[in-house]
Structures are given as C-alpha cells and as structure tokens.
Amino acid sequence: MxxxxxxxxxxxxxxxxxxxxxxxxxxxxxxxxxxxMPFLIKLVGSRDSAEEIIQEVFxxxxxxxxxxxxxxxxxxxxxxxxxxxxRNWLKRKxxxxxHLQAQxxxxxxxxxxxxxxxxxxxxxxxxxxxxxxxxxxRKLIYQMSREEGLKPAEIAARLEISVSxxxxxxxxxxxxxxxxxxxxxxxGALLFFLLKK
Amino acid sequence: MEQRxxxxxxxxxxxxxxxxxxxxxxxxxxxxxxxxxxxxxLSGLAMAEPQGPALDPAFVQKNVRVLLAVDKKDNANxxxxxxxxxxxxxxxxxxxxxxxxxxxxxxFAVGGSLYYYNSRHREQIVSSGAxxxxxxxxxxxxxxxxxxxxGTKIALDSAANGALARQGNTNVIKRKNGQLAYESGAxxxxxxxxxxxxxxNTINIPRGGQYQVxxxxxxxxxxxxxxxxxxxxxxxxxxxxxEITGEAYFEIAKNAGMPFYVKTNGMAVEVLGTSFNVxxxxxxxxxxxxxxxxxxxxxxxxxxxMLAPGQAASLTTKGTIEIKKDADVDEAVAWKNGLxxxxxxxVPTIMRQLVRWYDVDVVFEGGVPSGHITGxxxxxxxxxxxxKVFETSGVHFHIEGKKIVVTQ
Numbered sequence: 001m002x003x004x005x006x007x008x009x010x011x012x013x014x015x016x017x018x019x020x021x022x023x024x025x026x027x028x029x030x031x032x033x034x035x036x037m038p039f040l041i042k043l044v045g046s047r048d049s050a051e052e053i054i055q056e057v058f059x060x061x062x063x064x065x066x067x068x069x070x071x072x073x074x075x076x077x078x079x080x081x082x083x084x085x086x087r088n089w090l091k092r093k094x095x096x097x098x099h100l101q102a103q104x105x106x107x108x109x110x111x112x113x114x115x116x117x118x119x120x121x122x123x124x125x126x127x128x129x130x131x132x133x134x135x136x137x138r139k140l141i142y143q144m145s146r147e148e149g150l151k152p153a154e155i156a157a158r159l160e161i162s163v164s165x166x167x168x169x170x171x172x173x174x175x176x177x178x179x180x181x182x183x184x185x186x187x188g189a190l191l192f193f194l195l196k197k
Numbered sequence: 198m199e200q201r202x203x204x205x206x207x208x209x210x211x212x213x214x215x216x217x218x219x220x221x222x223x224x225x226x227x228x229x230x231x232x233x234x235x236x237x238x239l240s241g242l243a244m245a246e247p248q249g250p251a252l253d254p255a256f257v258q259k260n261v262r263v264l265l266a267v268d269k270k271d272n273a274n275x276x277x278x279x280x281x282x283x284x285x286x287x288x289x290x291x292x293x294x295x296x297x298x299x300x301x302x303x304x305f306a307v308g309g310s311l312y313y314y315n316s317r318h319r320e321q322i323v324s325s326g327a328x329x330x331x332x333x334x335x336x337x338x339x340x341x342x343x344x345x346x347x348g349t350k351i352a353l354d355s356a357a358n359g360a361l362a363r364q365g366n367t368n369v370i371k372r373k374n375g376q377l378a379y380e381s382g383a384x385x386x387x388x389x390x391x392x393x394x395x396x397x398n399t400i401n402i403p404r405g406g407q408y409q410v411x412x413x414x415x416x417x418x419x420x421x422x423x424x425x426x427x428x429x430x431x432x433x434x435x436x437x438x439x440e441i442t443g444e445a446y447f448e449i450a451k452n453a454g455m456p457f458y459v460k461t462n463g464m465a466v467e468v469l470g471t472s473f474n475v476x477x478x479x480x481x482x483x484x485x486x487x488x489x490x491x492x493x494x495x496x497x498x499x500x501x502x503m504l505a506p507g508q509a510a511s512l513t514t515k516g517t518i519e520i521k522k523d524a525d526v527d528e529a530v531a532w533k534n535g536l537x538x539x540x541x542x543x544v545p546t547i548m549r550q551l552v553r554w555y556d557v558d559v560v561f562e563g564g565v566p567s568g569h570i571t572g573x574x575x576x577x578x579x580x581x582x583x584x585k586v587f588e589t590s591g592v593h594f595h596i597e598g599k600k601i602v603v604t605q
Contacts, residue, residue: 034248087236
C-alpha cells in the first residue's frame, strides 16, 4: 500500500493514528496483521477466526487512538491487545467445544466461530447514538473530523476557535464513545489497563 | 502456576492438548484472576512466532475501510458496501417462546401480479428446486448477553434456568420459558430511610438473536436481533426510563404516577401504560414507533407528537415527525409473533430484515430489483426456504457461504 509510514518507526505510526490519520492506521493494520496472523491461526485453529480477531484488535486500537501517543512501546502494547483479544476468543471456543462434547458431538463438526463474535454493526449503532447525544459543538467537531476528514487546524480555522480546543474536544469525544461501548459491554473488557505504563 | 499455564498454552498452539489438559486450561481461562497472566504469556508466545507472509493489500484495504466506517455516519448507513464479517453461531438452547400461527397463507404481489398459494402448495415449492444443493443457514434463536452493573457478562442462551444474579435488592431470574425476569426481593419494602440501590443492566442481542425480558415493574420487553436494552434493575423516583438500540416491542405496566420513557438516538417515547413497537435500527430510514394500545408521546428536540392506537410515528433524518393514521400494526409487531410480514415492502427493506435475523450479508448483482413483495413467512424457517418462497415474486436469490446474492 502506498503510505509514507514505515514500521521501523512505530512511535511515529502510533502518533499518526492518534491524530486520526487513516493511512497510518492502514499501514499499522497490514504490518501487525502480518505479524499476528500465524500465531492467531494456531491459537484458535482457523484463518477465519484469526481474521476476525485481528478486526477486533484493530477496532480496539482505533477506539483507543486518543491514548496511543502515550504508549511507549507500541509493539508490545499491540501484542498485549492481541493476546487479550485472543484469550477471550480461546475461552469462548473451548467452552463451545466442551459443550458440544458433552452433547456427544465431535468438536470437528462444530463450525468455526462462537456465539459472541465481533458485532461491528452494533458498535457502529452505539457510536452513532453516542455522537447524537453530544453537545452541539462537540458533535460538530467530531463529525467534521470523521465525516469530512478535516485536520484539527482546519476545523479550528472554520469554527474560529483555538486548535487546542478542537484537539481536546476530539479527545473527550473518543473517550466518551469508548466509555459508552464499555458500558454496553460490546467489546468485553476494554484494554484500558493495558495502557498503563 | 505460570509455568503450568505456559505449558498448557504451548500445547494448545501445537494442537497437542489432551482432554484433561484442555479442561484444566479452560478452567484457568474462566478465572478472571489469571487473565493478566494468560495475556502476558500469550503475548510472549505471539512475539516468538515468526511473521507470516504479507497480507493481501485488497484484504487489508477492505477490512480497514470497514473498521474506519464504524464512527462515520454516512458509511454505516450503506448496507451493501460494508460486508461486515459474519460470525457462525452455535445455538446452545432453542427454547421457543415465540408462538406463531401454524397455518400461514402466503400472498405475493409483484408489479401488479398476484399469486396465491395455500400452505400445501407452499410446501411443494419449498421442497422442490435447488434448496438441496445450496448451503443452508438456520434461523436465529433466543440469544442474548446480559451485562450486570459490575461488568459481569452472562450468555443467556447457555445460562441454566433459575436465579442468575442479585442486583441490589433485585433477583435476576432466567425462567423456564427462557424469559429473563427481574423480581424485587421480599425485603425491599423496607420503608422510608432505606435507600434502594439502583444498578443498570444491559442486554445485547446479536444478529441472529432475540429475547424477552420482564422488567421489575412488570413491563414486558421483546428485543429483536441486533438490538440492546439498558435499564435499571429497580425503578425508583418519578419516572421509569430505559434506553434501546435496534428494535423492541413493549407492553408497559400501568402506573400513572410514574411515566415510562423509552429513549433511543436522542428521541424519547413517553408512555402511560400501553403496547407499542419501536424500530430504531440504524440502517433503517427513520425511527418508527407503532402504537397498539393506550397512548404515547414521541418527542425529539422541539418536535413532538401524540399517537392514538393504530397510528405510527416516523422520525425522519431531518428531525421531523410524520404520523401515519392507519399503520399496519400487524406488520410492525410480526417479528415478535414469529413472522416476517411484508406489505408492499421493497427488496432492500426485506434484505435488511434477513441480514439481522440470519446474520448474513447481502450483495445485489445487477442492481437492486424494483417491485414490492407482500406476504408472510414464519421466522423459524431456514434461509434457503425463505428465499425459495420469495423467489415466487420473480426476484432471484442464492446463498454463497454467509452471503445472499440477489439477481434479477
């Protein structure tokens, strides 16, 4: 993919994502997805599940982007996020296997996946709901950033407010969204604790 | 301990876990106190694994686009463009509490032509043709995840019947019919001075799920697929308030002194004691409230409207409320009665319902077919059979993996 980012500068990549840079996110996805895929396939036993875990990992990354600039060691942080997500999947998968065995069915007959996979649509619904509940200025700033792809400086110029106000508003918006998702229990335990240095 | 966990996880990666070891590992995975340890070990094992071949750029691009649409308004609305990856489900328990009419008359009308089949004829259509060669997809079932106020999650499809948890002074019970009930403990009427502890619980219904809940005030809520309900485990104060996403049908216990509010996406429905349905799916063009009995007031910002039985209010994206005087009440609540009921529905509207119930994606090949379909099909029918029935309308479908492909 054409991208100005290189993996050997992980911190720069994370700072890019923390500022909402979609190209940085895409590069990060490709590079870390590649590193994680063989491990996840072994862990959960199928490529499809491994791909879904990677989606969930990067959804978590995206929803924590406001904090990524603080992460000292991006690679180990991301691997912990992946390990934590993989652990949840493994637990559900082994539970399902155990259940099927108890019913006298062979685990091989079980289709890949589990009762609670990643439901992006529910997450998207909840995020929209949260954005709709924002006070007008926060909502406007968030939508200018996400819908129109404007940078904080551009938003500040249009609204005639300071750049730091825009940045702070975006940070609190992401935090509010993340908290709402955690509260609804959509992504399981979020990885806030992982961010502590 | 750490060495043991390490050993078990390594065996798992090598696929050499014996049955007793698997049982041991599962027990460890289920204990929250080992979560940090397991995560740490897995993270180390992941680091030690060599990286795989570069991912297909098209695959990365597609997945990234889907993820980045998660907080974009316009994109989340465009269904076909975002083939959200579906998850195969295992239904641990299929206690059907939906009762639907056994005899179903199907009536399909497309482009002015009418077809009539009695149920016997339908059987013939359903059993003939390509249904055998196609991979089939089972309908949804009673699946939900309950999140308690402390974050504990309980999968309701696999939870045993009986008391599940205690929230403040309220017992959370899964009844024999699969219904989830909130019952106040006997000693909650402690009189004045004894503060009632209020906790919030959330029920999330995934795609392919549905569930019924009995709230502490005796109100009943039916939740459709891809929906959620957030509610207090005890109602106190001047009003009863719950929040939903997706679609829900309510039968509210009368209590004039304590109005009931249903909130969704900035809109509120105020209720005094009544039965009504709210369809607030994000991918539907409007939030539709249909009243069966009693009276409700729908409010969003400055706009407000009072509904009489048989009427429906649609909150449009522009923020206006449109009232339909002779709404098709049966259509609005058909899902709760175990039916897909279509009254001159266009194909995309029907497909959105199938996506939610069968947890599939939809692709239109050669454009979106025009025309409208009318009829009824039980929701507990497998997908290929439902599609077979819809095909009598002249639109063609086939199943590819977890995708419905619509052709003209």
